[in-house]
Amino acid sequence: MLPKKLQTKIDERKQDNAFRQLGKSNNLIDFSSNDYLGFSKSKLIFDNAHKYFVDHNMFQNGATGSRLLSGNNELFTQVEQQISDFHNCESALIFNSGFNANLGFFSCVPQRNDVILYDEFCHASIRDGIKMSNAKAYKFEHNNLKNLEKLIIRHSQLVSESHQDIYIITESIFSMDGDAPDLTQLSKISQKHSAKLIIDEAHALGVFGKNGNGLINELQLENQIFARIITFGKALGCHGAAILGSKQLKEYLINFSRPFIYTTALPPHSVATIKVAYDEMLKQVQHDRANLNLNIHFFKSEIKRLQLQQLFIESNSAIHCCIISGNYQVKHISEALKNEGFDVKPILSPTVSKGKERLRFCLHSFNTAKEITKVLELLTTFTF
CATH class of the missing domain: 3.40.640.10 (Type I PLP-dependent aspartate aminotransferase-like (Major domain))
Incomplete structure (x- = not known):
């Protein structure tokens, strides 16, 4: 049996909507992995x-x-x-x-x-x-x-x-x-x-x-x-x-x-x-990185078009974070996006400070402009 002190810590995590669980593999559109260039699935x-x-x-x-x-x-x-x-x-x-x-x-x-x-x-x-x-x-x-x-x-x-x-x-x-x-x-x-x-x-x-x-x-x-x-x-x-x-x-x-x-x-x-x-990397990185950079620029332009700038932390990298305060709220929106076919992970406190919970969008060379537009347009339908 788990010691009482440890069980108390688990119970507190559940009460704070901060309880971590292992997920399952899925076929959702990837906006969550660190596989920026798609190399993890490269048959070559x-x-x-x-x-x-x-x-x-x-x-x-x-x-x-x-x-x-x-x-x-x-x-x-x-x-x-x-x-x-x-x-x-x-x-x-x-x-x-x-x-x-x-x-x-x-x-x-x-x-x-x-x-x-x-x-x-x-x-x-x-x-x-x-x-x-x-x-x-x-x-x-x-x-x-x-x-x-x-x-x-x-x-x-x-x-x-x-x-x-x-x-x-x-x-x-x-x-x-x-x-x-x-x-x-x-x-x-x-x-x-x-x-x-x-x-x-x-x-x-x-x-x-x-x-x-x-x-x-x-x-x-x-x-x-x-x-x-x-x-x-x-x-x-x-x-x-x-x-x-x-x-x-x-x-x-x-x-x-x-x-x-x-x-x-x-x-x-x-x-x-x-x-x-x-x-x-030496052979194909120019092509893969060009696609990734295009997606980063397009993602940022769509944030601006949809007037979401006030929610996002400024970034020129492949990582873009939308601040949504509260573990329950950010988990709810992540689940709603999942139901629409998009894998966008919520980052909860205590991983980040309370009030700084967020959706973490990771961009890749293989994401399409249509996918980027769709996921951000869905984001605008939620009330923050």
Whole structure:
């Protein structure tokens, strides 16, 4: 029987209309997944990953152990080099997931007496990793660089005395708002104060940059970033993540990042799929990203035509959020859209702050203009 304290927490979630349940697969029109380029359902990527195995006489289902034991193979080395070249960085280290990568980085890199300054809207994996660190951590107001610089100045006074380092962490595209910080100005601030800048690029990979290599590459800030976290479960349509940085950082993570050291490695087929997805990014990304960008612009123009601007958070990414206060209300509208054939997920409190509940529209290269117009016109029929 579940302990009483735990059952009470479950009951409170149900009372607040915040109870989470696993959904089922459906054939609804997709405005909810992170599969921005449609790669997760690409038969070509699936077939080419299988072909790679056949051509290299690799018939292995599992990794058999962590990479420091029996789980490493030449394929990891090849793909990490491919990732480094693609993102114009010294090295890359593959992790089993984005959550794992953030835990692995923040739990071991910032040291005692160091300071972590993080955007208040940073992902749960970043916040959990920070909790595991021995460093002191302080949040700054979302995308407020003036507030950030005040915190830097306040905490940098002891740098020379304690030999502390200051780490700044933010996301290039925020998953719950779809907005972005001023990364160019942020990099100038970090350089000015000799702080180390870490950027989570989970929702920028495949969407921004000449070849889909992210906002940092698009803005040519690669040499000003201490570390980047990229994930493959979104635009690349597969699984896993990587931390990008210097060779010394990679060596350090291999030696001290517990989620890397003590985890069974990704199975070879997952690594091969990452490789093939990157190959496909270079071949087809211009077409796929062109369609995605057209859909983003059209979605924004339809918001304006239908006079819905006051409900939506400003975004140039594939994520667009319509604020609908109250868990019951936003769930009700999501269900109504589902009944009309559209999969638009409600984001509830406590995932977001009370009063900031929302419908989260994720746009894709495969959505049609007709679908975009229809779902937004349906949205106008509800009273907020």
